[in-house]
Amino acid sequence: MKKAKITAYVDAALFDEIDELAARRRVPKTQIIEAALASFLSPDSAEQSEAAIVRRLDRLSRSLERLERDQEITTEALALFVRFWLTTTPPLPDDTYLAAKAKGKERYGGFVKTLSRRLAKGSTLTKELVQDLPAGQTDPTDGIH
Template sequence: MKKAKITAYVDAALFNELDELSVRRRIPRTQIIEAALASFLSPDSAEQNEAAIVRRLDRLTRSLERLERDQEITTEALALFVRFWLTTTPPLPDDTYSAAKAKGKERYSGFVRTLSRRLSTSTTLQRELSHNTEANPNK
């Protein structure tokens, strides 16, 4: 195949990178430039990039949909628990209200400390449950 000569000016740093790559790979600079031009001018390159981006966006969309579903399940479970707890817990007598309120504050503080500790160490109930299930498959 007959080749045409091209004269082009490039930045000195780019030329040095081209020269170093040519020496390192032991191939002529012309071959590197031809491959780079072919890749740049190839219509498939743009289509491949677009397809890769579309695949990534699809994967992100599915991931966000799973997160949204999981969050909806969690919110519904919490709401059902609170409703059940509120309907089954009898009201406190007036004479024990102050002591119960103080105990409630104490328990809530303990809950917040435990939650903070578990979140900071990445120890989640879901991981605990899956670990226990793996350790005891009969459960």
């Protein structure tokens, strides 16, 4: 193949990188520069970049969908609990209020400790729910109305 001579000025640091790469791979600098130019000018280069970006976006979309699903489960569970608690818990008489407040503080401390232990282990209710699903059901929100 006939070759044409080209003279170009590049940044000194870039020249040093080309020089080091040529020495490391034991190839002429011309070969490295030709490969870089061919890659830059290749029409497939843009398509490959676009395909990589699309794959990353797809992965991010799936991750976001899982987060939305988990958030919906969390919100629904909390709403159901609050509704149940509000409809079944009678108001406290004034004479037992302080004792109930102290007991509530104690229970909340236990709740926070349990929560921190579970999160440290990586054990979450969402993961347990997914494991408890019947075979073939992939969405924990199926059947919740």
